[in-house]
Amino acid sequence: MIDLDIADGIARVTLNAPERLNALGPDDLRALDAAYEEAERAGVRALVLRGEGRAFCAGRDIAGVDPATDDVTGYLDGLVTPLLRRIAAFPAPTFAAAQGASLGVGLGLLIATDVVYVAEDAKVGSPFAALGAALDSGGHWLLVSRLGPHRALDLIYSGRLLSGVEAVAGGLFSRAVPTSSLQDDVDAAAAAAASGATQAFLASKRIVGGLRDGSLDLWASVDAENAAQAQLRDTADYREGFRAFQEKRKPGFTGR
Numbered sequence: 001m002i003d004l005d006i007a008d009g010i011a012r013v014t015l016n017a018p019e020r021l022n023a024l025g026p027d028d029l030r031a032l033d034a035a036y037e038e039a040e041r042a043g044v045r046a047l048v049l050r051g052e053g054r055a056f057c058a059g060r061d062i063a064g065v066d067p068a069t070d071d072v073t074g075y076l077d078g079l080v081t082p083l084l085r086r087i088a089a090f091p092a093p094t095f096a097a098a099q100g101a102s103l104g105v106g107l108g109l110l111i112a113t114d115v116v117y118v119a120e121d122a123k124v125g126s127p128f129a130a131l132g133a134a135l136d137s138g139g140h141w142l143l144v145s146r147l148g149p150h151r152a153l154d155l156i157y158s159g160r161l162l163s164g165v166e167a168v169a170g171g172l173f174s175r176a177v178p179t180s181s182l183q184d185d186v187d188a189a190a191a192a193a194a195s196g197a198t199q200a201f202l203a204s205k206r207i208v209g210g211l212r213d214g215s216l217d218l219w220a221s222v223d224a225e226n227a228a229q230a231q232l233r234d235t236a237d238y239r240e241g242f243r244a245f246q247e248k249r250k251p252g253f254t255g256r
Contacts, residue, residue, distance in 0.1 A: 002031040004038060009194045009255075011039035011047040018053025023061035024105050029079040036086050045255050046194035048186055049087075049096045049113060051106075056097070056122070059104025080105055080137055087112035088209065093193040093201050097186040098164075099179050103127050108137025114205060116173040117186045122164035124172065129159035146171040197237040198255035203228035 003014040013035050015022035024032070039047055051057050060075070087094065087109065096110050099119040107124055110116045118124070126135040126143070135143075135156055143152035147170050155162070168176040177185050193201065207224050210216035216224060232238045237253045244251035 002028060002035050004035040006039065006042050006044060008191075009045040010190050011035075011042065011044040013039070013047065013049045015049075015051040015057055018051075018055075020061060020063070021055035021058035021101060022051040022053065022106070023058045023063075025061040026075060026079055028061070029083055029105075033079075033083045033086060036083075036090060040091060044194075045092050045196075045198050046190040047090060047092055047094045048190045049094065049109065050183065050186070051097075051099070053100075055100030055106075056102045057106025057109060058101045059106050059127075076136055080108065084108050084112040084137065091202060092198060093190070093196075093205070095186050095190045095193070097182050098122055098124070098173075099182055101161075103161075104135075104139075105137050107139050107142070110173065111138040111142050115189060117175045117177055117182060117189070118164035118167060118173050119179040119182050120164045120176045121179065122167070122176075123161040124164070124167050125159075125161040126156045127159055127161065129157060142172060195253060197235075197241060197251075197253045199235050199237060200232055203232060 001016040003012075003016045005012045005014075013032070015024070015028075015032075017023070017028070036047075094114045096113040096116045098106075098110055098116060099122055102110055102118070102122060102124045104127070110118075110124075126139055128135050140152070143155060147155075151170075154160075162170065162172070164173075164176040167173050175185070207216065207221055207228065210224065211221055236256045237251075240253060241251050
């Protein structure tokens, strides 16, 4: 089950199947995609993704899947990849709170999210050594780009999972925090972003995405920064930010 709540300009999307550690089947993926679409239509200024219970998301729900007839391409190419692309392109800052297991597709959801806070004792990585399957949902890119090929393959071959503290120390995610404060910390970060200069944030999100994907090098990113600044100059928030600085007060951004 996927729950969506929208209030105060913030969408909160919850993976709500704690009895199966929020593992995702095809219908869950479709519902999750629909939740992001609805949040986008609502024009929210931030989005929080979380999992109910003791795990964020244990990956694909393989209960009842027959390997002999498993439509792997339909699941991954047809459902998972389009969802991850939608999440990555969401037109507002996105945040995730991850406790417990974040594996397979669950790890992919975190990869596609802008800012990820993990519980200090969370478990992330590749559990596929015991399944005879390959790491998917962008996991190879994450591990190699942050940890290097040797450590990535060590984790893949061994199936050892990283704690939240280890994952953040290795540069995989944003912050590791105690489980008890995880949701409050993420909510506070999302609320701060939702009251910020949304268009400026989105300009940086596009530039960071280009650097991540390799479509921008140093000087192309400088050109993109210059163009973004010129475009932002004509926004209400740009003018408000300058006025607030000059008047020595806190800015009141509207996202426009």
